[in-house]
Each structure stands twice: as structure tokens, then as C-alpha cells.
Amino acid sequence: MELHPLPLDTLLLRAFTELERRDAIFDLPRAKWYTPPADLDLSCTFRTERAATPVGPAAGPQSQMVQNIVLSWLAGARVVELKTVQVDDRLVIPRPCIDARTLGYNVEWSQELRVDDALREYVGAWMMIRILQEAQVMDLPPGAGDVLFDMSVGYDLQGIRTRKVSDFVRSMCDATAVIDGLRPLLRGRFAKYRDLDFDPRVAAGITLSTFHGCPAGEIEGICEYLLRELGTHVVIKLNPTLLGYETVEGIVRGELGYEHVQLDPAAFEHDLKWEECQQIVERLEGVAQACGLTLGVKFTNTLVVKNHDTFFPNDPTMYLSGAALHVLSTQLAAKFRARFGDRFGISFSAGIDQKNFAEAAACDLVPITTCTDLLRAGGYGRMSGYLTRLGKLMRDKGVATRGDWILTAEGAGAELAPEVLGAELGGKLAAYLGEAGAKDARAWLEAEGAAERYPELVARAGAANLARYAQAARQDPRYGFEKNKKPPRKVGSKLWLFDCISCDKCVPVCPNDANFTLEIAPIDQASEEVVLGDDRAIEVRAAMRYTAERSHQLANFADWCNECGNCDVFCPEDGGPYVIKPRFFSGEASYREAPQHDGFYLERVLPDGWRMRGRIDGLEYTLVRVGGQPDRFEDDSLALELDPEAGTVLGARPFFRAKPGHVLPTWRYLAMRALLQAVLDAGAVTPVGALAAVE
Template sequence: MAELYPAPFANLIDRVFREFSGEGKIFDLPRRSFYRADPKLSTDVSFLGRRAATPVGPAAGPQSQLAQNIVLAWLAGARIIELKTIQINDRLEIPRPCIDVRTIGFNVEWSQELRLEDSLREYVAAWMLIRMIREAGILDREESHGETIFDLSVGYDLEGIRHPRVSGFIRQLQDATTIIEELRAQIPDAYGRFRDIDYDPHVIGSATLSTFHGCPAGEIEQIVDFLMTTFHLDVVIKMNPTLLGYERVERLLHEMLGYTEIELDPSAFEHDLQFDEALEITKRLARRAESLGVRLGVKFSNTLVVKNHDTYFSEDVMYMSGPPLHVITLNLVDRFRKAEGGSLPISFSAGVDQKNFP
């Protein structure tokens, strides 16, 4: 597998300001595509008790693991940024290609592409670069309400999350002072004014939990409790679309949407968290969160496990996203909201694009 190496922090800083002054771009994104806040329109939303300046941002994935990609999302208007999922196993052999977006969206990609230590520096580097760009006054119009929120995505089981390397990673994003000082020293002399910025060391205050398919309900509950009690984090539980049930998903996918070539994997529906279990653990965890003074949310949804019907990948199964997942997840949110009663905040991530986002 080809190794992924982050660009040096000093090089990223130099490119941001040289490219902008010379070409009116940052990481090839032209200035005309930068987000410009409308002073007459309030776009801020509540995210686990904090005000985000806009309600949009990238979900955890390869597009939110490198500093330059996170900055690009921010320049385009993202203000809730779910960082790519980190896990204890950072020596994975990831097949290439691992993403197919020719029509719908399939992948066989897992985190962790970077070493944990590299991911930590990338997230803090992005945090600092965004602050530098703001201080430089590059955006024509900045939002007057709300902030930029980094949300950590962590997986995949209790043993891995309890490991000192993962626990240490979380603590270093809660207080990134050491990494900030390390990166501050790498700021080139030409941009020395940015060394004097008082960078906020509190990079994260929340985490989205991503678990293996088939993770037992009891273990999910234990992980959430661990994150809330040990780190005092607000926690979002990422749910799988299998919660909607095999028959309902198959009917939507084949009869309603016409994606008859996509074959579901019945075992995924049998072994994943069940709908009634999801309701039970979220009720208990919501009470637990309240007693600890933190917040609980849910996210819909993860990708959908399907059988590989093509030759693009060599694996037996792949993970579906895109337009069909959008419809499936909307139906799942509707069912969950009606059953749960509307007390839990929901993050939505499934096939969102410019055609279906207002």
C-alpha cells in the first residue's frame, strides 16, 4: 500500500499565503468560491450546546484527515467539521482503489491511513491554519455569530478506545498546548506575526462514536459511558442504516429507487444493533449524560454494507453511500424521531449534495 505522508506545516503556511497573494487561491480553491457570510441571514445552529456558524461540514472520512483538506472545507463554509475516525490500529493495509464514486458511491476504505501521531498534528495544524487565515482577513465577510467546531470521530471498540495511545490522543486534543507550541516553532520567519497568536488549546469538546458492524448494544453503551465519564465529552452515536430493517431497506432500494443491481447483505441486518436496542440505550445514555453535565446526540447514518456486484473492488462486500443512502436515511430518521420523541439532537450525513440541501 502506498504510504500517506502529511505535508510539513511550514510548507502549508507558505503555500496558503503565497498562492493567495499571487493567484487569489488557497489550495487551488479560487477566492470566488470562498464562503461569504450574509449579514442579513442567520445560519448559526446549536451543536451539543455550542453555536456553530453554519449547519454544514464534512463527515468523517479521507476528506477530513489532512490539514489542507480541512482548511478547504472551512473556506467553503463548513463550520462543523467531523475529523476522520481514529483508532488504535494505525498499520492497516488499505486496498487501492478503495473509493468508487462513478455513479452512487461505494468504498472499502477504513481508517486509519495516517499514524495516530500524524493525525494529531494534522488536526491541530488545521485548527491553527484556520486561525491564521482569519487573522489575515482573507475572507471578505465572516460570520458574526457562531464558531468553527471540530468534532472528533473515534472507533471502533471499547478495548481500542481505552488504549493509552487513543486515550492520550483524545486528551491532547482537549488540551493541545504541547502540539501548538511544537507547530508554532515551525512557522516560517516570513510569517512570524502568526507566532504571536493565542491559539485556543481546546480543539475538541465532543466525539462521534463509530463502531464495528455487529458491535453489541452493551459495548456501545459502555464506550459512550467511558467517553462521557473519563473525558467529560459530549458524545454522538453514529447509527447504521440497518436499523431500518432488511425488508424496508430492500423495498426502498429496489422497488422505490430502482437500484436492483445492489444486493443487500442479510447478515449485516441480523448482527447489527436493532431498532429497539437503539431506543433503549439512547434513553439510558441520555439520562446518564444529564447526570454528568454533558450532552448526547445521534448521527444518521453510517454507510450501508452491500455485496460487491462489480469488479472495481476485489472484496466481497463494500459500503454504499450517495443518493440511495440519502433516501434510506431520511426514512430511518423519520422512524427514529417518531419513536424517540424528538428529545435527542440529530446529525444527518447521507448523500447530501447541492440538489437536496436547501
């Protein structure tokens, strides 16, 4: 099943309806949004541009569709690394593809949408964020909503130089045509946003993702092409294999205790080496400067390991993320910073969560991106906790800016001030930073006529913090096997179409917001069986009692579900919500695309009716409801008329092709009736209801 984005007008209708009715957008309640406080400035500079916070999703499952990106922004992301685009946009990704039970493994890689579709999703997300700001859906201090999009492209020079990928980059740098193509969707209640001044420069830079084993010359050639020909800032995403096999094995299998992790020696043999890395960035530094652009590095990509488990049944290798990668990546970041100082910006992605984000921010890493943690219980809502904790720690130190947090988090600013500023001025600043109460180092230096020294002091303090933190991470038990060996709890019960323990964990853990809740009228009634006799006579006989005890139910929107398997990991019951729970499709096209799956889709029947087509246990059914008339329910052999209130059979007739002995059980009608009514009652707060409302 491929992903199928929804049009921008449908997404807007759903978001604003949900906001009005549930005080949430895309199933993220306002309580989980990040509301920036007016007294703190967490802003940073990335690629010469300002972002209101240094956090965002890494290129991955949280950054490939409009709703993903909007959810990230609501939770506080202000640097969004968009999912990698490559020339081969017809990938067949293994399913499941994400295993976040313990450490974090995956077998996915680039954008699952066609390149043109990905472009529209990224630009659509850019426009929707602007609309949400204009609509003042949250109280934002000036500049607190400022967000940067960062492209990610891969994986080799030949592919990146193709017209498909290069035109994608050019269109992201100037999206005027795409924006104008989407403006007509801003109609009805959203027409007032049609002429908004959407910035056509959706992204100005690229984080380069290369194949594991990509030669040094290839990496350098790609960067030169991006800088010279496409005119973008460049960040090179580097691999943890730069540390060398012995070091990685010693840390992962030795110090951290992940003895079950099997490294792949071939990955280290063929990957970029440390000496090559140094040579590349030094040469490319001059190229970037000549082009008036910036060059940075990112630590790190995932780590290739051998597949030691059965979760991914057909893949010999998989990609490790999470806690163990965090330790490796901090070692590399510290090593690089020690070698190059602040000549190159460093962005970071590896095992970031609420408990270490503030510490990473103190290391002057920009941006700090996250993925694995957002796959866990709570989903995108976990990100707002990163920033909330950072804000609390900053207030505890009496500081209000990210730069001053870097100076005071570990006392590095006071330690280094005499060395950077000279003994007299540095000593005075050190004393000031040690005082209780509020402080502002930049303003203090400005009063002393030395404001220009502030960036250098912050950079030096960030490097010192990073060196300390990298060493401490190796000894921190929270990154070791013992703290990360326990998978999410299972209770031993099985999922069914209706009813479960209703924990709703499957909703936020889905990166695409494919799982959603519905309220049905509970069912507890005797069903019937309609039987076609040998003489084509119809017999209606009593059958099983059909029940759905709970009103609160879970469902799945198939067009947004890539069957990654993450909701199954965190569901306490067995079977997988994305497999067992009612699966809705946007229409006939996507429904027919997945004949192996049960599911349903709605069609409007003029003037005021609905048709629901569905597949249950592999068999096709149709339910038609038109106001004031009996419901019509049929399979391939029988057409029934039923009382829409009582759910009992009023009449039946066979189709010409029907065979004697055919049985049509009405419990399937009862199930579809409940789902149809629930979707219509919910209205546009669900993706299915939003589609119906727009049509």
C-alpha cells in the same frame, strides 16, 4: 504508498503565495469560497457550542489532513467531523478504495495516518484556520468564521480505552502541548502569528463509529467510557440496518430501482436492532445529563452491501453511500424524531448535495455532513453552493436566521403555532409568518413576552418538516436508479506523461489536493541517443522527435496521494492521472517508499543549483542544474553534459560498470528538464515548489 503530511510552515507558505498569485488556496479559487453575507445568520448550536453554519465534511477523505480541512472551511464548513481514529493505525487499505461513478461505494474506513500524525494534522488545521481568519483572507462578518471540530473514534471499547486512543482524545480536548510544539514553525513572514491565542480546546465531542455488527452492550460501554472517563459530548453514528432487511430491500431494490445492489443479510442479523437502539439512548441520556454533557445520534453510517462489481477486485463487501443512502437515512431520522421528539440532537450524513441541503436544514438536522458529493466534479467548491442556495431560499421567504427558515420553509411554523403557543398567540404568529416581506419570529415572540417558546416551536417545525421530507424522498426520482446510473463520460483517448485534454477535473476531485497544474515550455525538438560502443567509445546519434504540445500540464504530489482512484473516475481519458501524470515526491524517503511507481523529487545543490532524481519506465535518472554550467544528466551507466537551452549533448562519459551497447535517450532529459523548470518557475504555489522554497 503512505500519506505524508507537509509541515505547517510549508502549507502556510504555499497557501499565502497561491493567494497572492492566483487568488486561490490549495487550488480552490476565491470564486468557490463561501463568503458569508452580513444579512443572514445560518448559525446553529451543536453540543452546546455555536457554529456559523450547520454544514461540514463527514468523517472521511475530506477531513484527514490539514489542507482537506482548510479547504472545507473555505467552502463554508463550520462543523468538521474529523476522520475516524482507531488503535490500529497501520491499516492496509485496498486500492482503489473509492468508486463515485454512480451511487458511491468505498472500501476505506479509518484515518490512514498514525494517531500522533493525525493529532498534529487536526491541530495544525485548527491553527491554520485561525491564522487565515487573523490574516483576513476573506471578508467575514463577526462570528461567521466560527468552526467546531468533532472527533470520530472507533471501533470497539478495547481499542478506545488504549492509551493511544484515549490520549489522542485528551490531547484534542486540551491541545496546549501540541500547539506549543507547532508554534516554532510559525517563522519568517508568519512569525507574527506565533503568539496568537489559539484555543487549546480543539474538539469537545466525539461521533462514535463502531464496527458493523458491534453488539449493543459494546456500544453502550463505549459511550459510558467517553462520557464518564474522557468527559466528551457523544454522538452515536447509527447504521441504516436499523430499518430492517425487508424495509431496506423494499426501498433500495424496489422503490428506488437499484436491483443490482445486493444486500448482505448477515449485516442485518448482527447489527444493532431498533429496540436495542431505543433502550441504549434512553439509558445513556441519564449518564450524559449526570456528566453535564450531551448525547446525540447521527443518521447514518454507510450500508454494507455485497460487491457486485469489479471496481474493487478483492473485496467481498463494500459500503454504499449517496442517493440511495439518503432515502434510507431520512426514514430513520424521521422515525427516531417521531419516537423521541427533540430530546436528542440529530446529525445527518447521506447523499447531501446542493439540491437537498436546504431541505435538510429545514429539518433541524445539525450538523449536516457530506462526502460523496464532494468527490464529484468541482470537489470542495460544491459545498459553497449548498449555502448559497439556502441563502437565496431564505431571502425568498423573507427570513434571515436558520430557525426562521425551519419555521417557514414548508409552512410548519404557521401550522404548529396555535398548538404550541395557544390559539390566540399562535394565530397571530401564524398570520405574521404568512405576511410578505422580512420577518423575524424570535423578535416577534420577544415583543409578545414569549421568546422562551421559540426553541420549542422550531423543534416541532423541524420534526414536521423531517416527516414530510422523508416521505417525499421515497417518491423523488432524483434518488432512483434511472437518475443515477450514468457514469462520468469517457472520450476514448489515453493519458500520457505530457498533454491531455486539460479539463483539470482531476484537481478539485482529489480530496487531498494531490493533483496540481504546471505550466511548461512546450517541447518540439529532435532528441538524441547516446550509445556506448564495444570499445567504450561514445556515439551520439539522432533519435525520435520529442513533443509536448501544450504549456498547461497536470501533475501529482505523491505524498498526498493515497491512490483512492477518484481522479481516474472523473478524468475523461483513460489511464488515471495519479498513475500516468508526472508524480512528484517530497524527498528521497517517500520516493524510495514507492519503487513500483515512476516519479521525481528535487534536492537543492548549494549554492544555487538543483538536482532532480527520477524514475521513468522503472529506470533511474538524475538531472543536475547549476547556474551558468551545462546540465548534467545520467543513468546508471552514462553521464552526459547538455546545453541547458538547446537540450543537445555536449559531452558524455561512461561509468566503470557500464556495459557496451548501453543506450541513454535524451528525450528523458528533455522531459525532466521541462518539469524541473516548471516547478521552479511556479514557485511556492505547488506543494513541490513550497517545499523547495522553505528549504
